[in-house]
Amino acid sequence: MSSNYSILSTKKLATAQKELLLNxxxxxxxxxxxxxxxxxxxFNRDIACAIFTSKNAVKAIHNSDLNIENCFCVGANTKKFLEKNRQKVVEMAQNASELGKIIAKNYKNEQFYFFCGNLRRDELPLILKENKIKMEEVMVYKTHIKSKKFDRKFDGILFFSPSGIQSYISNNIMDTSTAFCIGNTTASEAKNYTNNIIVANKPTVENVIVQAVKYFDKRI
Structure with missing residues (x-):
């Protein structure tokens, strides 16, 4: 099968992921x-409840002396990564807002540490604040924008985070490209620049690629 369609991935892909596109x-x-x-x-302390909304935060605490009893996370990949690092995951949600609502409903009396990056979104902290749940933010990684200008148009662009969209938009326009987003949070950012948005069924890189392949396969 061959097509004239072209896609830009705002993240370098693993070999198996590339093959999904090549095939x-x-x-x-x-x-x-x-x-x-x-x-x-x-800091070095015992933590009863920790929140992780990305794998990057898990990577950052990997070699620390933190003793964490219960983890609350966003996404199956983050959960898998936590469990691989012998952490106990008690709640997982598909996005930060959903996780915030679960915590607000079932864990009102707990105190949380939110391990996050410098560009973390406001949804989860706001929900916990509104519900008077104690939370301390711990910044464990920084996201640096690496802007690059492309002198061509792409039929589809794969986005994996709101900051990835901000990076692309800093030097390019969406024009007629379809944005394939890993989740609703990323899609919310994309809505600022385009109405051509498709959200993955699951928040994984593979599913973003599969959505793009299906979309363009119908148009060949």
Whole structure:
């Protein structure tokens, strides 16, 4: 199968992920729209409840001396990564708002530590604040925007975070490109620039690619 469609991935893909695109005959370009800097953990204590909304936060605490009893996280990949690092996950949600609502409903009397990045979204902290749930934020990584200008149009662009969209938009326009987003939070950011948005069924890189392949396969 071959097509004249082209896709830009705002994240460098693993070999198996690239094959999903190559097997479909869709041309693609990849680059890292953002760069993650893991920070040193400056405190050492026992934590009853910890919140993780990204794998980057889990990577940042990997070599620390933190003793965490219960983890609350966003996304199956983050859950898998936590469990791989021998952490106990008691709640998982598909997005930060959903996780905030679960905590507000079932864990009102707990105190939480939210391990996050410098560009973290407001949804979850606001829900916990509104419900008077104690939470301390701990910044454990920084997201750096790596802007790049493309002198061509792409039929589809794969986005994996709101900051990835901000990075792309800093030097390019969406024009007629379809934005394929890993989740609703990323899609909310994309709505600022386009109405051509498709959200993955599951918040995984593979599912974003599958949605793009299905979309363009119908148009060949």
């Amino acid at each position: 479909s005959g869709i041309g693609f370009v990849e680059y890292n729209a953002i760069e993650i800097e893991l920070l040193d953990i400056e």
